[in-house]
Amino acid sequence: MAQKTSQTPTRKLTRAEVAKNNTEDSVWCIIDHKVYDVTDFLDAHPGGSVVLQQVAGQDATSAFYNLHRHEVLQKYQSLCIGTVEGEEPEVVDPRPGDLSTVPYGEPLWLTPAYKSPYYGESHRRLQRAVRTFVDEDIYPEAQEKELDGSYISQGLVDKMARNNMLAMRLGPGKHLHGRELMGGAVDPQEFDYFHDLIVAQELTRGMARGFQDGNMAGMMISLTAVRQWANDAALRDRLTHECLTGKKYMCLAITEAFAGSDVAGIRTTAKKTADGKHYIINGTKKWITNGMFADYFVTACKTEKGISVIIVPRDDNVETKRIKTSYSTAAGTAFIQFENVKVPVNHLLGKEDNGFIVVMSNFNHERWAITGQVIRWMRTVVEECLKWTHQRIVFGKPLITQPVIRQKLAKMISMTEACQSWIESITYQMCNMSYAQQSKLLGGPIGFLKSYSTRCAHEIADDAVNIFGGRGITQSGMGRVVEQFHRIYKFDAILGGAEEVLADLGVRQAMKQMPKAML
Numbered sequence: 001m002a003q004k005t006s007q008t009p010t011r012k013l014t015r016a017e018v019a020k021n022n023t024e025d026s027v028w029c030i031i032d033h034k035v036y037d038v039t040d041f042l043d044a045h046p047g048g049s050v051v052l053q054q055v056a057g058q059d060a061t062s063a064f065y066n067l068h069r070h071e072v073l074q075k076y077q078s079l080c081i082g083t084v085e086g087e088e089p090e091v092v093d094p095r096p097g098d099l100s101t102v103p104y105g106e107p108l109w110l111t112p113a114y115k116s117p118y119y120g121e122s123h124r125r126l127q128r129a130v131r132t133f134v135d136e137d138i139y140p141e142a143q144e145k146e147l148d149g150s151y152i153s154q155g156l157v158d159k160m161a162r163n164n165m166l167a168m169r170l171g172p173g174k175h176l177h178g179r180e181l182m183g184g185a186v187d188p189q190e191f192d193y194f195h196d197l198i199v200a201q202e203l204t205r206g207m208a209r210g211f212q213d214g215n216m217a218g219m220m221i222s223l224t225a226v227r228q229w230a231n232d233a234a235l236r237d238r239l240t241h242e243c244l245t246g247k248k249y250m251c252l253a254i255t256e257a258f259a260g261s262d263v264a265g266i267r268t269t270a271k272k273t274a275d276g277k278h279y280i281i282n283g284t285k286k287w288i289t290n291g292m293f294a295d296y297f298v299t300a301c302k303t304e305k306g307i308s309v310i311i312v313p314r315d316d317n318v319e320t321k322r323i324k325t326s327y328s329t330a331a332g333t334a335f336i337q338f339e340n341v342k343v344p345v346n347h348l349l350g351k352e353d354n355g356f357i358v359v360m361s362n363f364n365h366e367r368w369a370i371t372g373q374v375i376r377w378m379r380t381v382v383e384e385c386l387k388w389t390h391q392r393i394v395f396g397k398p399l400i401t402q403p404v405i406r407q408k409l410a411k412m413i414s415m416t417e418a419c420q421s422w423i424e425s426i427t428y429q430m431c432n433m434s435y436a437q438q439s440k441l442l443g444g445p446i447g448f449l450k451s452y453s454t455r456c457a458h459e460i461a462d463d464a465v466n467i468f469g470g471r472g473i474t475q476s477g478m479g480r481v482v483e484q485f486h487r488i489y490k491f492d493a494i495l496g497g498a499e500e501v502l503a504d505l506g507v508r509q510a511m512k513q514m515p516k517a518m519l
């Protein structure tokens, strides 16, 4: 990942001068033609002081790259004291916003010389702007919060709000009109599902899966429903304004201990008061992303004759407890209890007892976005594996020289490319269908796409860990992206509908469309 780096000192040193610094008092080494004085770093070095003393005064380039990511040098740039006289560094220092130069490190449309029918200039401008923002502002905080488990900072939320990144998370629509998107990178009227896909995929590059969800994923899947189904326009506009300016947080509260993908099985109740002016809500919700810090809960409840979706503001009768899952608590995943929570009836979304359609209408966009994200993770894992297999020397040769490794890479690359092409094809349908058509025709294909992509993620995670060996199960150092992916890809297989449920949905939708014809 690109980081902001300071300038390399201009001092020029000969290899003979470096060689003299091999004493206890002065330990220098050369990495990629640059000279590092690691004397004061000996005790702090995570790999120990002995290994550094062993290379004192020498060129340690291959030893270094066999064990470290290049970003380590960017982080410890202050140890660099100069460059070897007459030599130039060869390793490219990625800058914020840069595209990867590793083959398959970017989708085809971002790879020089390849063409795509789907993306135009505004897509490219937006991609560049969001990538730079992610590299500079999101990545550092994402990495920190993923580790310490704390929630996204208000400062970052405010910054995203100013760029209207929060508004873009909802996808195309009227909520974007009149806003300046990422400094004018794209006209709000032109913003389509490909822009939406770019935002989803680029945000993934914070490479911190818990934080990724902590970064307003709850709002993304709930405010959409509020905007589409609110009966009270003033309430809708107030909540939209509060959430898109980052002043309030919203989440979607559907799943329960009693019901996951089978929404019909929920037990949280909403009963109307005798005067018909309020609902009284009782029950629990589980695995609610952003629930820990949300101000509003868009909640599926059982009403007299069906399911109803109601916006529940946080008050003293709403209790949220942290759930520790396999990704970071930065996601703010909560267990929620509603105990006699009184909510005005204008907080109902859609019609009473007809909430199923409210829940379902939201799912297509959510599942599609989750899929876009997991595909981008798959790609980064492929990139990590390509880098590692070229860098890592085993049995005296780079790992990539082993045919068994190349077979694994072939499978991983093919799966990633297949999934990206498929999502682009579906995104194109989304751009060219009315909302009603999307609901009718795309539920099945998106179900297949998501379940197939997470099956591919499963295969890729498995192979990547084997390629990285011990580092693939270590949370720091070279294999940390792969370790994380192997631990977290299941979130995408479960959230928004479990793999089997979605695959079955696809087949059932196909059954509905079967012609009355015999073989």
Ligand code: HEM
Pocket: 029, 036, 038, 045, 046, 047, 048, 051, 052, 055, 060, 063, 064, 067, 068, 069, 072, 073, 076, 079, 476, 477, 478
């Ligand atoms: C400027 C020079 C260096 C810096 C700033 C540095 C920094 C680090 C850091 C931050 C780690 C933790 C793991 C990671 O984040 O990748 C590490 C691990 C390590 N380093 Fe260095 N290092 C330097 C040079 C070297 C050299 C020249 C060697 C060997 C000759 C070496 C051997 C090791 C070893 C063996 C580990 C443990 C790696 C593992 O467990 O996989 N380091 N180093």
